Amino acid sequence: MAVKIMIPTPLRQYVGKKDQVEVEAKTVAEALSRLASEYTELRRHLYNQEGKLRSFVNVYLGDEDIRFLQREQTPLNENDVISIVPSIAGGTPAPQYERLRANRKWQQHL
Amino acid sequence: MATASLTPVSDLSKDEILRYSRHLIMPEVGMDGQLKLKNAKVLCIGAGGLGSPLLLYLAAAGVGRLGIVDFDVVDFTNLQRQVIHGTADVGRSKLESARATIREINPNVEVVGHDARLTSENALELFRDFDIIVDGTDNFPTRYLVNDACVLLGKPNVYGSIFRFEGQASIFYARQGPCYRCLYPEPPPPGLVPSCAEGGVLGVLPGIVGCLQAMETIKLIIGQGQTLIGRLLVFDALGMKFRELKLRKNPDCPVCGAHPTITGLIDYEQFCGIRGEEHTPVMTGVPEIGPREVKKMIDEKQPFVLIDVREPHEFQICRIPGSTLIPLGEIPKRMHELDSASEIVVHCRSGQRSARAVEFLMKAGFQKIHNLKGGILAWSDQVDPSVPKY
Numbered sequence: 433m434a435v436k437i438m439i440p441t442p443l444r445q446y447v448g449k450k451d452q453v454e455v456e457a458k459t460v461a462e463a464l465s466r467l468a469s470e471y472t473e474l475r476r477h478l479y480n481q482e483g484k485l486r487s488f489v490n491v492y493l494g495d496e497d498i499r500f501l502q503r504e505q506t507p508l509n510e511n512d513v514i515s516i517v518p519s520i521a522g523g524t525p526a527p528q529y530e531r532l533r534a535n536r537k538w539q540q541h542l
Numbered sequence: 543m544a545t546a547s548l549t550p551v552s553d554l555s556k557d558e559i560l561r562y563s564r565h566l567i568m569p570e571v572g573m574d575g576q577l578k579l580k581n582a583k584v585l586c587i588g589a590g591g592l593g594s595p596l597l598l599y600l601a602a603a604g605v606g607r608l609g610i611v612d613f614d615v616v617d618f619t620n621l622q623r624q625v626i627h628g629t630a631d632v633g634r635s636k637l638e639s640a641r642a643t644i645r646e647i648n649p650n651v652e653v654v655g656h657d658a659r660l661t662s663e664n665a666l667e668l669f670r671d672f673d674i675i676v677d678g679t680d681n682f683p684t685r686y687l688v689n690d691a692c693v694l695l696g697k698p699n700v701y702g703s704i705f706r707f708e709g710q711a712s713i714f715y716a717r718q719g720p721c722y723r724c725l726y727p728e729p730p731p732p733g734l735v736p737s738c739a740e741g742g743v744l745g746v747l748p749g750i751v752g753c754l755q756a757m758e759t760i761k762l763i764i765g766q767g768q769t770l771i772g773r774l775l776v777f778d779a780l781g782m783k784f785r786e787l788k789l790r791k792n793p794d795c796p797v798c799g800a801h802p803t804i805t806g807l808i809d810y811e812q813f814c815g816i817r818g819e820e821h822t823p824v825m826t827g828v829p830e831i832g833p834r835e836v837k838k839m840i841d842e843k844q845p846f847v848l849i850d851v852r853e854p855h856e857f858q859i860c861r862i863p864g865s866t867l868i869p870l871g872e873i874p875k876r877m878h879e880l881d882s883a884s885e886i887v888v889h890c891r892s893g894q895r896s897a898r899a900v901e902f903l904m905k906a907g908f909q910k911i912h913n914l915k916g917g918i919l920a921w922s923d924q925v926d927p928s929v930p931k932y
Contacts, residue, residue, distance in 0.1 A: 441707040441780055451781050488730040495787050517776060517787065519726045520705035522592075522680025 433458060433508045437467055438515040446474040460493060461504035463514055468475070488519040554580070556649060562604055575764035576604060585609035585672035587660055588690055591748030592678035592702050592755065594626035598914075599756040601644040601651045602734035605763070608644065609654040609669075609672055612636045616663045621932075623745035634874055660684055662807035665691040674762055676700040676755055682729035683810035688723035689714060690807055693798045698762055704743060709751040709777035712770045712789060713758055716798035719772040724792040729814045747779050769780040829902045831912040833924040836887055840864065846885035851899045852918075856891065860930050870895045873902060882908045889921070891932070904930040 437453045447453055453470070457463035464485070480486050486504040489496045492515040498506050508514075556564065565571040566581075571808060582605050585595045589612040600608060616624070616639050624636075630640035638656040644653050654667055659766045660679075669675055669691050677688045677699055685703070692699040698715035701722065714721045756773065761767045774787045797804040839846055840863075850857060850865040857867045868876050870890070880886060886908065890896040893916050900913045914921070922929040 436784075439655050439775075442705050451778070485732070487728045490725065492787050495785075497788065497790060499792075500790050506637055515776075515785070515787065517710075517774070519682075519730055520703050520708055520710060521682045521685060521729075522703060522705070 433507050433510045433512065435463055435510075435512045435514060437463060438513060440516055440518055442518060442520065443474060443477055443516065446477065447471045457508055459504065459508060460491060460506045460514060463508060464467055464491070477518075490517040490519075491515070492517060509523070543881065553577070558604070561648075561650075565603070570766045571764055575766070578763050578765070580603045580606045582675060583607040583609070583672045584672070584674045584759055584763075585611065585669060586676045586678055587611050587684065588678035588680065589621065589624070589626060589636040590614070590678060590680060591623045591704070591743065591745075592752040593640075593676075594624045595752035596676055596702075596756045596759070597626055597640055597644060597661070597747050600759060601648045603756075603760055604648065605651065605759075607652045607654060607672075609656065609668070610637055610640055611658065611660050611668060612640070612654045613657055613659045623743065624746050625749065647790070655805060660687060662687060662810065665807060666695060669695050670696060672697070674698050674700060674759055676702075676759055678702065678752065678755070683814045685722060686729065686813060687807065687810045690797050690804060692716070693721050694806070700755045700759050700762070702748075702751040704747050704751050706743060707747065707779040709747055709754075709756040709775075709779065711751055711775045711777070713762070715771050717792075720789045720791040721795060722800040723797050724795045725774065725789055727792070727796070731815045740928060744779065750779070751777065776909065779816075797885060827913045828897045828904070829892075830915040831887055832915050833921045836914060836921075837925045839885075839887075844885070846887055847880065848914075849880070849886060849888045849896075849899070851888055851890050851896050856932075859932050860918060860922075862889065862918060862929070863927075865889070870899055873899050877903060877906060877908075880908070882910075886911040887914055888912070889915045889917050889932060892919050893917040 434456055437455060439447050439451055439453060444450060453467055455463050455466040457466055464478060467493055468478055478485060478489055483505060485491065493501060493506055493512060498504065554573070559566065562576050565576050566573060576689065584600060584605050586597055587609065589597060589610050597608060597610065614636045616627045616636055618632055620627060621629060626643045627636065627639045635657060637657050641653045641655060644651055652721055660668070665687055675688060675692050675697055677685060679688065688699055692714065693716040696717050698713055699711045699722065701714055703710045744862060758770050759770050770856065772789050772791050776785045776787060793799050796802060824884055848862060848865040850861060850867045851870040853869050854867065868879070888896040888899050888911065893913060896917065897913045900911055903911055918929060919931055922931050
């Protein structure tokens with residue numbers, strides 16, 4: 433099935449600035465896995481080290497949260513639209529939080 | 543609805559009738575709605591990017607009592623988006639600045655200020671006197687705190703959040719729908735959202751999202767239309783697209799589910815993985831050099847290489863003459879461009895990112911390497927004030 437994955441603005445830098453990516457997949461898990469193999473930098477933003485979808489990255493099929501469908505095993509139909517909706521907090525991070533972010537970011541670069 | 547039980551305490555004066563006439567002639571608002579607004583008590587957490595438009599519009603609309611929680615002081619970098627504050631307010635408390643602007647817009651509004659940080663100790667007490675809480679904060683710990691306090695007190699939480707070009711809005715009202723934890727049970731660990739170098743926000747975005755929050759607050763008060771309870775509005779400012787997603791109540795939600803495990807306010811910094819890390823020294827044994835010493839090296843024509851590890855768009859804002867740009871993320875693959883036999887000084891904006899770069903390069907075998915203490919900000923303070931700060 434050809435499906436569309438909508439990419440939120442904070443993650444577009446990892447997919448060549450595209451706002452949507454088309455993939456062929458039968459389930460949500462397969463669609464996300466294809467996306468992450470095509471754009472490897474995106475992988476760590478979607479999955480944790482155990483390869484599980486991160487709990488603060490919500491995935492929707494159409495307007496429905498996949499946690500209330502069959503989670504990642506939710507089957508797809510032709511032309512379905514999947515959305516990735518990350519948790520965002522605000523505009524200017526508190527300095528302490530910003531510093532931690534900067535440090536963590538660096539650790540991930542290595 | 544939190545305000546449904548309120549009965550108007552007074553009618554509108556002749557001046558108020560004139561002021562609110564464009565509301566009064568709308569059947570959806572009318573006298574009843576305007577009196578509900580006058581009797582409403584709304585608490586806004588934060589008088590920043592989201593809180594600014596929210597407070598301006600709620601004040602103009604005639605919300606009778608506006609509470610504000612903010613302990614911050616207005617600075618120049620706020621003015622690009624925090625439109626309730628002006629240039630003359632720089633250095634003043636945000637609370638006093640917001641109060642003065644609100645008084646100017648509508649002297650009928652009573653402003654109740656709390657010049658304090660919202661904490662687990664004071665949140666329940668502060669929220670108790672208000673009908674609706676509006677979350678205009680900028681960090682995860684406070685968002686979970688606002689959510690839990692609203693759930694515990696049974697009050698609606700008008701939510702808005704932004705990041706760069708992305709906006710979200712909803713109403714979390716556990717009595718009628720899901721709460722913030724139903725949507726996001728856990729916050730991202732610090733670091734999985736882009737770093738300060740990639741942060742920033744287009745000033746209009748909080749304006750738009752704050753206005754959505756103001757609209758939803760007014761709809762809750764006057765009891766009209768369909769509110770965002772049970773829906774998440776997602777806004778892509780780049781594509782100029784609004785999309786709507788369904789929110790469902792999580793039956794196992796730790797705070798609003800059938801068997802809650804969170805029955806009081808907790809330590810939210812710890813919950814968000816911040817405390818604990820705070821005490822971990824991040825830069826141990828990174829050799830530093832002060833801006834004046836570097837200036838002396840330049841003046842004495844000592845041979846050394848100055849590496850700037852900021853991002854290219856930051857390099858465009860300002861730079862130290864003679865520096866070479868290698869963004870932090872490119873250091874591992876570009877370190878072959880550096881000669882480990884030369885003296886190297888590394889800098890960034892404030893010294894944090896460059897410390898990481900020095901640490902990395904030292905591990906890679908570089909020995910004659912120093913971090914410019916305080917970054918280009920310190921350079922501007924101590925050597926060349928013509929270098930702009932940002």
